[in-house]
Amino acid sequence: MPNSRLGKRSADVIVIGGGVMGCASAYRLSAEGLSVIVLERDEICAGASGRNAGGVRQSARDVRELPLAIYAVKNIWPTLGEELGVDTEYVQKGNLRLGRTEAHLEKLRMSVTENTEAGLDLLMVTGTEAREICPYMSEEVIGASWCPTDGYANPLLTTFGYYRRALDNKAIFITGITVTGLGKAGGALRKVYTDDGVFEADRVVLCAGYHSRAIANTVGIDIPVEREDEEVFVTEQLPPMFDQVLGTADADFYGHRTKHGSFLLGGVSGLQHFTSNHDGHPADAYTAPSLSRAIIGFFPVFADVKIIRSWSGHFDACADGVPVISNVEEVPGLTIACAFTGHGFGISPAVSLAIKELVTVGESRAIDVSELRYDRFRAKQ
Ligand SMILES: Cc1cc2nc3c(=O)[nH]c(=O)nc-3n(C[C@H](O)[C@H](O)[C@H](O)COP(=O)(O)OP(=O)(O)OC[C@H]3O[C@@H](n4cnc5c(N)ncnc54)[C@H](O)[C@@H]3O)c2cc1C
Structure with a gap:
């Protein structure tokens, strides 16, 4: 009834x-x-x-969905808060996708070529140039893609x-x-x-x-389409360091600083298929340590930072x-x-x-x- x-x-x-x-x-x-x-x-x-990390990214997108990303960033995100009457906490300070090996740089170059041909303002920078944009990263970073119009918002x-x-x-x-x-x-x-x-x-x-x-x-x-799981963790509140969105050529982690001063850092351990075969939202024992290792490899400054909480979420992964x-x-x-x-x-x-x-x-x-x-x-x- x-x-x-x-x-x-x-x-x-x-x-x-x-x-x-x-x-x-x-x-x-x-x-x-x-x-x-x-x-x-x-x-x-x-x-x-x-449950997502709020990245508003155009770079490193498949060119089939790039028109949506470019349109959203050019025409909607900058005024969306006004339209909706809320502070979406939209920040547009760019996205660095980092590489530490020649293989990483090759991947990044390919996506820069594809994305720029499809109309995105995106370029390769050297490790030194990347550190000029964001001085906190390791000397091991030898290059990056840089998209100055990427950013993040509060989902x-x-x-x-x-x-x-x-x-x-x-x-x-x-x-x-x-x-x-x-x-x-x-x-x-x-x-x-x-x-x-x-x-x-x-x-x-x-x-x-x-x-x-x-x-x-x-x-x-x-x-x-099938279910995939991913985790995000939140650091303690930190002094303002940088506002760029970070990612890596191999997608080891991604993240950015939030308005209130914590960093949101997300990714997968690679073992998620074996640890979360149910419908709840569990955080597993592998992801936070695995993400931490990846982050510290690129950003030694995070080595002593505390993680105050984490969560997981499911998304719809397409073939x-x-x-x-x-x-x-x-x-x-x-x-x-x-x-x-x-x-x-x-x-x-x-x-x-x-x-x-x-x-x-x-x-x-x-x-x-x-x-x-x-x-x-x-x-x-
Ligand atoms: C951990 C994590 C980090 C992410 N980070 C980013 C990021 O930084 N940037 C980015 O762009 N994207 C990110 N994403 C992806 C992004 O969150 C999703 O692509 C986006 O939220 C999809 O929105 P949606 O409305 O389609 O799905 P959802 O928000 O999942 O909404 C689908 C809704 O359908 C409901 N539903 C399901 N079945 C039924 C039913 N039978 N009847 C009625 N209702 C039903 C569900 O309860 C749910 O509320 C991330 C995702 C995760 C999990």
């Missing part, structure tokens, strides 16, 4: 998932005058959106900023409800089945992280490393936005614009997402 607390059960658009993608999409769609219901299994921002403040603006626009958010499947009527998507009855909408936006796969499967669509942002031809009415592969936060303001256009005009006009279709996957043989 459906629960009466839920009230309205139909809308122009149902959004599945209350992470940054769901909240930002709800905001944009409700701003168009559409009625929107967001269905969230847990709480708003309880998934990857509330919780951003997601809740979108959420509140969507509420202002009369979007309805229902939490603690699990979507179990989708159903068609008259050849188009119409029904959203939940553990608390059926909802109906003309359009459905599916942005439920790695759970999107099981939900899309119920209407015959498969997105090759080819870039998201799916697409309408689905076999299921008219369905828009999918998932498979962000651990770097969706930085592009989320642009993704929500693409979603709005996919829903309202059938194609993403402001930003080219044609390489991110749901049907791009092909088996090798």
Whole structure:
């Protein structure tokens, strides 16, 4: 028997998932005058959106998703706080991706060539030049890629900023409800089945992280995405040292200093597949020591710094490393936005614009997402 607390059960658009993608999409769609219901299994921002490190990075992106990253940084991030009425803590002081070996530099050069050809302002710098930008790194750093327009923001403040603006626009958010499947009527998507009855909408936006796969499967669509786990830890408050976002050629760790003075440093141990095979959010025994070793190798200044807490989060890793942002031809009415592969936060303001256009005009006009279709996957043989 459906629960009466839920009230309205139909809308122009149902959004599945209350992470940054769901909240930002709800905001944009409700701003168009559409009625929107967001269905969230847990709480708003309880998934990857509330657990990420906040990197707003364009550099070292696959060129298929680079248009989203460049658009977001050029046109949305600088004024997003004003638009949402919150301080998103957006800082744009650049990103250094560091190398200590010739093999690292080769990797960095390749990504600099690809990204600059695709229009990003990115260059290689020597170790000495990198230390001029950020004097705290080890003498072992022999080169880096440098993207002066990269930065970071606060994911919780951003997601809740979108959420509140969507509420202002009369979007309805229902939490603690699990979507179990989708159903068609008259050849188009119409029904959203939940553990608390059926909802109906003309359009459905599916942005439920790695759970999107099981939900899309119920209407015959498969997105090759699986769950990956990653950890972030927080250092004690430190004196201001530098504001650049840091990363390495081999992605040993990434991070930056937050507004209140702690550093957020994230990454994986390489053993996460063997240590976290359940649905909770455990931090394992390997990651913090492994990240610490990597960080101290590049930044000896961190050797005696205390870690005050850590957390883990799941993300939706795609077979080819870039998201799916697409309408689905076999299921008219369905828009999918998932498979962000651990770097969706930085592009989320642009993704929500693409979603709005996919829903309202059938194609993403402001930003080219044609390489991110749901049907791009092909088996090798
Ligand atoms: C540790 C970590 C660090 C990261 N660091 C960065 C970074 O520095 N920069 C960056 O750009 N990105 C980063 N990311 C990735 C980024 O967090 C994600 O790409 C982004 O948050 C994806 O947003 P989302 O809304 O798609 O997913 P989520 O925030 O996971 O939201 C999906 C929502 O769907 C809900 N849901 C799932 N199943 C159902 C269901 N059946 N019914 C209803 N609701 C359902 C979930 O509860 C969840 O709230 C990181 C991720 C992690 C885990």
